[in-house]
Every structure is written in C-alpha cells, then in structure tokens.
Amino acid sequence: MEGSGRDAGVVDATERLRQIEALTDAALAHLNVEDLLDELLDRLRDTLQVDTAAVLLLDADGSALIATAARGIEEEVRQGVRIPVRKGFAGRIAAEARPVILDRVDETTVANPLLIAKGIRAMAGVPLIDSGELVGVLHVGSISDREFGTEEVELLQMVADRVTGATRARLAATERDAALALQRSLMPSRLPEIAGLDLAARYIPGGGKGIGGDWYDVFTLSGGRVGLVIGDVSGHGLKAAVVMGRLRSALRAYALESSDPAEVLRRLDAKLLHFEPGEMATVQFALIDPSFNRIAVSSAGHLPPVVAAPGGAGAGLADIIADPPLGVRPGIPRSSTEVSLPVGGVLCFYTDGLIERRGESIDTGLDRLLQSVRPARSEEVAVEVMAHLVGATMAEDDIALLAVHRQVEGASDPLVLHLPAQPDALARLRSAARRWLAANGAEGEEVDEILLAVAEASTNVVEHAYGPGGGELAVLFELADGVVTITVRDHGHWREARGTNRGRGLLIMERCTDDVRIHRDADGTTVVLRHAIAGEGKP
C-alpha cells in the first residue's frame, strides 16, 4: 500500500499503522485501560499530525458520552466532560454512527467549549462499534486549518476498532469486578453474634451473573431486639443489586425509628415508589423481642418462612399475612403477624429461587423445603436445605437463605460473653443476662438487682479500664446451689471515676448483691458478684 503524496501528514502510514497494531497486541496486556488508551492516542496524534485525540465512551444508560481518555486536551477528562448523544460533534457521531468531519469549530458545530478554547479549527471523528453496538466515539482535532481525507478517516476507523477491541475485555472485567465488589460490600460479611440465637445463611447469585437483587440481613436494635430481613428485588445483575443495596440500607434506617415491622415496610414502600418508580421487590422483616418469645413479621409479597419446632411435628409454613410486594402502588396497607419460635426451634427465611424449578409446581419445591428443615443447629439446617433443593445444578434465579435456631439455654449452663468494652455492648449484655436469668429461674427483683450490678461492673470496664484503644470485656454467669455468680473480667487497668456525681457504681453493686469482690492484678481486674436466687434452676 503506497502512502498518498497528497497528505504530507500521513508519512509512512503503513508503518505507523503497524506501530499502532503493535500497541494492541497481547504483549502489552499488562497496561491498564487508561495507559493503553493514552499510548494509542499519542501514536494517533503523531501519525495523523493532529494536536488532540480523545476517546469518549457511552455511559450506562446510553444517553451521554463521557470523556475517558484524551491527549492534547486532557482537560476533557479531568473536567468530566459529558456530551449528550445527538448534541454537538461527538454526540452527532454517536447518533448517526458514522464518521463526521468538521471544517469549522464553533458553538454551532461542537457542544464542548473546551474544543473552542483550545483553538481547534478542524476535527474528524468516528464511532466505536462493538458487535454492532455503539460504545463510544474517537475524535481528533487540529489547531491549524487542514482537511481530513478518506484515507485518514479510514485510518481513524481502524484505530477506533483497535481501541474498541482492546478496551472491551478490560472494561467488562472492570465492571464485573466493580459489581462484585459492590455486591460483596452489600452482603453482611459476618452474621452478628447474638447470645441465644444461632444463625446461618447462604447466598448464591443466579445464572452465573455474580450479583443480583436477593439479600438477607440480621442486625441488633436497642434494648436487645433483633431484626431479620429477607428480600428479593425484581430483575438481575448490577441494576437489581444497586436497588437492593438502597432498600437494605433504608430498611435499617426505618428499623431504628419504628418498632412495628409493618410500619417499616410501609415507609420502605413509599421510598421505593418515590425514588425508584418501576422497581418492585418482595421483602419480609421480622422483629424479635429481647426475650425471644415474640417475633413480629411483616411480609411484602414474600413466601412465608418455615418453622420447625422440637417435638417431632415436622416443619410447616408460618401462618402470616402476605401483603403485596413493595413498589406496586402507593397506600397499600400492611400488617404484622406474630410468630412464635419455641426454644430449640428453627425459623427459615428464603427467596423463591430456592424452591422454584422449571417444569415443577411451586408446591413441590415447598414440600421439598419443608422436608429438609428440622429443629437442629442452623448450619446443619442450611447444609441440608441446600443439598436437597439445589444439589449440583446451577439455579437460574438468585437464592438467599437465612436460618435462625433458638438455642436451648439449659438450666445451670454457664453463659460466657466476650464483648468489646464499648457502650453499645452493654445492651447486648443485658439482653443476654435477662434471658439466662429467666431460663435459670430468677424472677422479679432478683433479676433487677443482678442486672443492675452486672451493668455497673461492665460500665466501669467501658469507662475506666482502657485507654482510647479499647479492649475486651468478658462476663461469665454461673448458677450453683441457688447462687448466681457473675464474673466480670478485663485486662486493663482500672482507674477511679472522675467528675461530679460519679462513683455510684460500686455502691449499687454492693447494695444489690449479696457479695462483691474485686481483684486487681497486673493482668487486669476481676469483679465477682454473688447473689442468691429463690427459684431453683430448672432441670
């Protein structure tokens, strides 16, 4: 192929093209997208003897072009230039999906004032097409007057194809990485430790997509209450995951403000309808009271949870009112139903991906599920459920499963708690203490007094044992011969209380229990409280 003598700027075009091709080969796979584009654009500027070269990529919803790489006009990228499709020069190329040449650069021909400010007088641009789809625009500009001939436009298109090819794989990988990272950040990384409840969960995104709109959530609320959530946003992939993240976050916020699950879902519904019209989701929100005896559940279009009580009756679907899903229309009334979870029992929340199979009625799947749930440790339940319902085949839809087992707190079983010496640990300690005391036959004023004494000892650790770096608090509850012994231990160094109106902690401990001993040594401080209770520990 001979170089055209007409355009002095396309000297050794074949050689230059070879250089450009060399840039995109596998050997340079280590370059990230940004560096690769910068290199390509530099070579392009040399080859075509132009002053600026830029790549703009179509944004997620296809309505605007975003400057992604630029040489000679780096401001385009730094200043976040966005050109709506159909507007200006780049917008026109995108709308018409064909090359465009400009011999005049002003407000009537370009939408980006930076081009005019740069003094560009001529431009040529081509679309970036990937498998028949427009993904962006590549354009070059010259500060001096010049013409762009057919050969130059062809060269530009060839480079554009190289750009598209080279960035396609990388951008997809980046997007997928970003989606996975987003999703990972949206799933609870670890289920919280709640004394008396044993939790297990599973999340399998469907169809190999890596992310989806299903979620589960477990969190504690003030006073020792526990919130449990299972949800399913319609749709798949990143879009559903993003909506899911917003719902999860908003639900937590509403749960802080209302103790009625129906009210929480009502607010969540209103939020979804207002900010995300067109989206729908099924959700179930269960609120467990601190004694674990009462669970209030509100369900928005979601399949009922499974309950399995000890005693051999088998598992059944909880009898709860099913209100419509979220996002249908405003003003849908919602209600809460009470479910009881007996000691030793299991409550299982799940999404429909677990039980729906093509060619099968949903009841078949539900039956299979009921047969897999028994009153056992939640991890065992999760394993059995997944084995019987999922097996080896990849599910198409997302699957989420949350199993809650209410542990048997045997009388005379000691309770051991390890908590960070932070203020929010105190409520958890009190809830666990109340349940243990109740299970061990303590009643009325005995419970009050023990609770007050333990609270003071622990608060002392939180306030006086450690520096700002914090530390741990360990509490042990034991019952023997009608006497409750509580040991509160830290490995800090107790300091006296400061300020006015302080120092009543020890007074409360002494007045509320039969005996208080405090041992201080190099390893820390131990407080031992003893209090007789009238009730016998239940056998």
Add this chain to the structure above:
Amino acid sequence: MTEAIVTTTLGPDRTDIAIRGEIDLANFAAVQAQVNQAIDNRTIAVRIDLTDVTFIDSTGLRVLFALVATLERLQVGLELCAPESSPARRVIELSGLSSLVRVVPDGG
C-alpha cells in the same frame, strides 16, 4: 506516603500531643494509632496541637471526631490547639468540630 510526625509530651496534668505534617487517607490510621497509644486511662487531659499540620481533610477530621467521643466516655479532658486561619483551624470550624471541643489559638 503522606508524612505526619506525632510527638508526645507527658505532663503531670496534661498530655500534649503535637502532630506535624499531613493527615489524609494514606496515613490517618497510623496517626490515630499513635495518638491512641499516647493516651491511657490515667491521662487526665489531652491537648492535641495541630499548629504544624499542613493538610487535613475529612479523613483526618474523622480521627478528631472519634477522639472527642472516646475521650468523653473515658472522662479525659480534650482541647485542640490550632492558630487562627491555620489549615487545621479552618477545617475544624467548617466541620462543626469546634462546637464539640475547646479550640485554643496557641500553645500558651
């Protein structure tokens, strides 16, 4: 790597912690750890001297806000030292931190 030097002077009634340099995302955790280490639960009061802080952004502010909360819980006094229109002073005022903690203009 952003540089910040934390110097501690233990006095009978107060621990003085001076931070010199920049605090940002790259080094805030290290700065926080060093500040925390300089304080134990016997400390009565702390003064953080930010006079020689040349750059502090929202990450650095978070360290200060966290310290306010923690020291309040531990009943340790806290004041910040930042001269008028020093980089730290401006940022402290704009962020609302100055309404939570005493800020003095100089080390006097």
Add this chain to the structure above:
Amino acid sequence: MQEGTSAEGTVVLVVSIAEVDQATAGQFEAEITAAITPPPRRLVIDMAAVTFLDSSGIRVLVHTYQAMTDAGATMSLRNVSGIVRRVIEAVGLDGVIDIV
C-alpha cells in the same frame, strides 16, 4: 416527648428511651434539658417507658434535681418501674427524689 406546659408552669416529660445506660444517657439528658428550657416551676418526668436505668441515668437525674432546686423549682418522677425504683433506693436517693 413533652406532654405540654400547663398554665401553672408544670412540664410533663414522657421519656422515650427504654434503657438508660452509658450509651443512651446523653440522649436522656438531652430530652430532659429540652423539657426544662425555659425552666418550668414544676417538672414531672414520666418514666413509663423506662425498663432499665443505671448510675449513668442516676447522674442525669441528680444533675437535673440540682438544677431545678437551684432555680427554686420542683421535680418528680412518675410511673417508675421496679428496677428504676430499686436503683434509686440503692443509691440512697429515694428520700430525696420525689416519686409519685
């Protein structure tokens, strides 16, 4: 949540916090401070919702009591549950703080 100020200058504050401890004492204090600004002649604190109160809460009550007394005003608690009564007794304030 405040119930209102009557013509004689009594403020009834219905405490909204269920458990008053080190973590929530600040909130408890904020609710009370809001109720006594401007200072009424009589403050009645309704403790019906309070199922736990430790020395952090006692500190707030004592501080409030002192402030009210200094201002020549009175303070009392009502709907006090067993555990709250017990802790007030334990710190020896049952003769001092008026419980109705």
